[in-house]
Amino acid sequence: MSQTLPPGVSAEEFSRALKLLTGIVGEQHVQRSEEELAEYRDPYSFAGRDEFVPSAVISPGSVEEVQAIVRLANESRIPLWTISQGRNNGYGGAAPRVRGSVVMSLRRLNRVLEVNEELGYAVVEPGVRFSDLYDHLRAGGHRLMISTPDLGWGSVIGNALDHGIGYGVYGDHAAGACGMEVVLPDGDLLRTGQGAMTGSKAWHVHRRAFGPSVSDLFMQSNFGIVTKMGVWLMPTPECTLVGTASVPREEDLEAFVDTMRQLMLDRMIDGVPTIASALAVAWLIAPRENWYQGEGPVPEEVVAEIGRNLGIGRWTVRFSVYGPQAVVDAKFAAIEKAFARIEGAEVVGATYPGDAGADIVAPPHQVPAGIPNLDMLESVKWCGPQGGHVGFSPVLPLVGSVVREQRDRVKRIVEKYGFDHIGGLLLTPRSVQDVVMFLYDVTNHEQVTAAYAACRELIVETAKAGYGEYRAHLDAMDLVADQYDFNDHAMRRFTERLKDAIDPAGILAPGKQGIWPAAYRSAPLS
Amino acid sequence: MSQTLPPGVSAEEFSRALKLLTGIVGEQHVQRSEEELAEYRDPYSFAGRDEFVPSAVISPGSVEEVQAIVRLANESRIPLWTISQGRNNGYGGAAPRVRGSVVMSLRRLNRVLEVNEELGYAVVEPGVRFSDLYDHLRAGGHRLMISTPDLGWGSVIGNALDHGIGYGVYGDHAAGACGMEVVLPDGDLLRTGQGAMTGSKAWHVHRRAFGPSVSDLFMQSNFGIVTKMGVWLMPTPECTLVGTASVPREEDLEAFVDTMRQLMLDRMIDGVPTIASALAVAWLIAPRENWYQGEGPVPEEVVAEIGRNLGIGRWTVRFSVYGPQAVVDAKFAAIEKAFARIEGAEVVGATYPGDAGADIVAPPHQVPAGIPNLDMLESVKWCGPQGGHVGFSPVLPLVGSVVREQRDRVKRIVEKYGFDHIGGLLLTPRSVQDVVMFLYDVTNHEQVTAAYAACRELIVETAKAGYGEYRAHLDAMDLVADQYDFNDHAMRRFTERLKDAIDPAGILAPGKQGIWPAAYRSAPLS
Helix, strand or coil, X not given: CCCCCCCCCXXXXXXXXXXXXXXXXXXXXXXXXXXXXXXXXXXXXXXXXXXXXXXXXXXXXXXXXXXXXXXXXXHHCCCEEEECCCCCHHHCCCCCCCCCCEEEECCCCCCEEEEECCCCEEEECCCCEHHHHXXXXXXXXXXXXXXXXXXXXCEHHHXXXXXXXXXXXXXXXXXXXXXXXXXXXXXCEEECHHHHCCCCCCCCCCCCCCCCCCHHHHCCCCCCEEEEEEEECEECCCEEEEEEEEECCHHHHHHHHHHHHHHHHCCCCCCCCEEEEHHHHHHHHCCHHXXXXXXXXXXXXXXXXXXXXXXXXXXXXXXXXXXXXXXXXXXXXXXXXHHCCCCCCEEEEEEEECCCHHHCCCHHHHCCCCCCCCHHHHHHHHHCCCEEEEEECEEEECCHHHHHXXXXXXXXXXXXXXXXXXXXEEEXXXXXXXXXXXXXXXXXXXXXXXXXXXXXXXXXXXXXXXXXECCXXXXXXXXXXXXXXHHHHHHHHHHHHHHHHHCCCCCECCCHHHCCXXXXXXXXXX | CCCCCCCCCCHHHHHHHHHHHHHHHCHHHEECCHHHHHCCCCCCCCCCCCCCCCCEEECCCCHHHHHHXXXXXXXXXXXXXXXXCCCCHHHCCCCCCCCCCEEEECCCCCCEEEEECCCCEEEECCCCEHHHHHHHHHHCCCCEECCCCCCCCCEHHHHHHCCCECCCCCXXXXXXXXXXXXXXXXXXXXXXXXXXXXXXXXXXXXXXXXCCCCHHHHCCCCCCEEEEEEEECEECCCEEEEEEEEECCHHHHHHHHHHHHHHHHCCCCCCCCEEEEHHHHHHHHCCHHHCCCCCCCCCHHHHHHHHHHHCCCCEEEEEXXXXXXXXXXXXXXXXXXXXXXXXXXXXXXEEEECCCHHHCCCHHHHCCCCCCCXXXXXXXXXXXXXXXXXXXXXXXXXXXXXXXXXXXXXXXXHHHCCCCCEEEEEECCCEEEEEEEEEEECCCHHHHHHHHHHHHHHHHHHHHCCCCECCCCHHHHHHHHHHCCHHHHHHHHHHHHHHHHHCCCCCECCCHHHCXXXXXXXXXXC
16 A cells, blocks of 8 residues: 655655654654554544545644644645544544645643632643543542533543533533634744733633634634633532433424523523433434344334333433522422423433532433543444444524424435434524434445435535534535535635635645635645 | 825825715715714814824715725725724724724614524614614514613624623623624625525524634624624513622622622622722712812722712622522522621612513613613713713733732722722623723813823733733723733734735724734834
C-alpha cells in the first residue's frame, strides 16, 4: 500500500516536514505506522475506506508546541486536523476530513488548570475528559457538579466546540463555555472575552468584553485551536431529582412534546431532558436479538409491547431538577400537574441528596447527576458485536406537530433503507435536536453504505421541510452545509471569507463543517 | 460655521454622494440642517463639542434601501454610523464616532414582524422600542412578557447589540437574541443561525446551526447592520414576585454580594437583580438638593441617614422571581433564609398575578414585571434641570471582596474629581457590571470635562487591577479597547483583520468599539 500524503505534497516534501515536526515534539509523539494510525481512522466506517485517513499523528505537549507546529504547517502547506480526544465516533471519531492530513492530537494537554468553587467554574485543557474533570473535582473535595454527555470519555472542550449536549443545568455545553485561549492558524495566540486583557480576573465569569465576542467563531469551525477554556459548573445542590414521564400510545407524541415545551419555557425542568421511544430504551438495555428476531425494522406492535413490558410507555422522557428540597418538590408538583392532562401518563421521580455521588448506581440516573460513565457504549452492538453507527441530527422547533411530521418522514426513509428507527430527542425550551442513530454491523459493507445513503436522503428531504442539521459525519459535512443556502449560500460565502482572512494558507482542518480555504475551492479534491 | 464633511471627502464629492443617497430614500428622509442634526449630537456633552457630529442623517424605509445606501457608501467612501434608536445617551446617544459620518437611522424600520406565543419569541426590526413591543403584545392579547431595561424608549435590537441588560429572565439581552438578518458592509444580505437556510422554520428557536455561529460578531461591532432579530420572551407566569433585600451597614457590602452570588448560582433568583447604595436610591427619587446642600460629594454619614430615613438600609437589592405560586414561594423562602445570616438584613416581596400588567403602578416594580416606562429619565437632573451623565462600567467577578476593593478605588477617584459616587450593580450569577454614573450639569463645561477625565483615570486604574469595561462612551472607546492588551493586543489585531476582510472599504462605523479599518489605521484622525 502506498504512503498516504497530504494533497499536493510529495513524499520527499512530506518527509522533510515530518522531520521538522518531530523536532518540535520528539520522536515518541509522532506516529506514522499503519497500526498506529488505525486508531485515527473512522472506527465505524467499513474496512478499507481510505478517504478520511491521516498521514501521521503528532501530539504536542504544550501550547508553544502547538504554535510551532502550526507555523511549520504554514510553511510546508501541510493540512492539520485537530482533535481534543476524537471520541465522537458517530461522526467520524478522530479521522480527518482531508485524506493525508496530519492529525494533531491534544490528548497530552490534559490538565485541569483551575477550579473556582466560589464562582462555579473550572479551566481545562483540551485533553481533559468529562471523567477526568469529575475525578479531579471529587479528589479536591469540591462541591461542584459537572454536566456530562452520555459517554464520559469525550473531551470537555471538544464536546463544547462541537455544540455537544449534556444533561445538567449547563447541558448546552457551548453556552456553558466562558473564555478561551486559541492558537490561530498563523500561530498567534488569542484570548477571548475578558481574557483579552493581560492579567484579567474576569476571564471565566463573563462571556463578553468590549467589542464583538469571537468565542463562537472557534466552535464547529476551522478558525483556530482552543488550548484552554473555562467551563461553568453548578454548585452541588441540596438535592437532585431524576424523573421520568411516560405516555402509553404512539399518538401521544404530540401532546407529550407540547407538554414538555410548556414546562421548559416555564423553567420547571433544569437539566436537558431527552425523549425516547420504547425501542430506543430497549436499545440501551440489550441487543436487537433480545427483542425481535424477524427481518426488517422492528414493527410498531413489537415496539408498543416492549414499552408495556418494560413499564415505560410508548414514549418516555428523562428529566432532572436541582435545588433546595422545597423548590424541587414544587417544580415536581407542577410537572405532575402538567402531565395529568394526558390520559395514562405516568410521572415518577427519584430524589438524591446533591452529594450522593457514587451512591447513585443506576447509569441512567448517574448521567443527569453529573457522574460520567461509559454504559451506553454497549448499545452500539445492537446488530452484533461489530456494531457501529452514524448520526443524523436535525434541529426542529419544539412543537408536537413538527416533531410528528419529522418523525414520519424519518421513519419512512430509515425503514426504506432497512434500519430500525432509533434515537433520542434532546430538548431545549424552544428547539429539539432529533438525533437519529443508524445502527449497523461495520463488517457489513452494504449496510454501512446504506446508512450513509439514508443520511444523505434525510438531509435533503428534511431541508426541503425547513430544517437543518446541527452536526454531521465527515461524509456529510459538505451536503449539510449546502442546505444552508439562503441568498446564494451567503453564510458559506461569509465564513469562507473569514477563513481566508484568518488562515490564508488554508492549513487548519480544510473542509471541516463544509468550510474550505481558497486553495481547495479553486482545486477541489473530488 | 463651515460644513461638516467626512474625512478626506470634498464638499463637492459629498454633495454628489448625498444627491445619490437622497435618490434612494427620498428628500424627506435626509436631514442636513444644523437644527435637524442637533438631535444626532451627544446630548450630554458640553455645548460646542464638535468631535462627534454627523454631516447628514439618512433614514431608509426598507432593507433594500439599507443595502443600496451601503453600496453607495462603498463607492463614495462615506463613513456610515448606524443607529437603531440612538437613545443610549450616557454613551453618546445617536452621535457618530467619526466627525462627518452620515448617520443612518433605522427608526423607520419599526415593525414587529412576528409574535410566536407558542414558542415564546418575537421578531422585530431595529426601530422597534421596548415600549412598542410591549404595546404590540398587549394589543394582540399575547401571554408573553418582555425584559425591559430602565428606559423603555430604546431599541430592542440596539440594546441587545450593545450588550445591554434588562431585568427579566432574558435580561441578558444579547443572550436572549436568536437569529438575525444582517446587511454586510458590502451590501450583501446574511441570515444567521438556522436562518442561513432558505425557508428555515427554526430561525428563532435555536441559536446555532452548522459551522461557527456568527451572530455575536454583529454585536458591539462595525461588521454589519442588523435589520431583523428574534428575541426570546417569557410566557406570562402564574405570578411575579418583585422583592428587595437590604442591609444596614456600609461594611455589609461584602456579605451582601456573596449572599446574592450563592442565591444566583443556585438559581433562586430569576430576573437580573441590581444592588444600589442608599444614595443611588435617593438619586432615583429626587434631585441632589433635596438630600444635601453642602459642597463636594455627599458624605457617608448623610448617605447612611438617607438609608435609615427611607427604610432601605445602606445597601439594597431589587430582585424578581417568576413562576407558579408554590415555586415562587419556595424560592422566596430560600432567599429569606440566605439573608437571615446577615444581622439586620430585611427581605420583602410583593407578589402580583403574572397578568397584572397595568395594575402594577410603582415604576421600580413595573420594570421587573416587564412594563417599560421612562420614569428614570428624571434622575438625570441630579445636579439641576440641565442634567447629563456619562457612564463607566467595568465587569467584575461577583465576589464581595472584589466589589469592595473596586468600590473603594472608584470612590476615591470619583470624589477626587468632585462627583457623587452613584450607580448600580447589575448581577449575573458569576459577574457584576458595576455601572458608575457621573452626573453633571451640561452647561458646566468644566464639570463635563472633569467627568471624562475621571472616566479615563478609572479605565486605566481599573485595568491595572484586572478588570475591563463592557461598554463605553464614544470618547473612551479607544482607551477601553487599549486595555484589552493580551499578547500585544491580539484581540484588536484579530478584530481588525476581520474588519478588513468584511469591510475592505472601511465605510461602516469606523472606530466603533476601537475597531478601525485599514485606511484609518494608516492615517489616524488625530
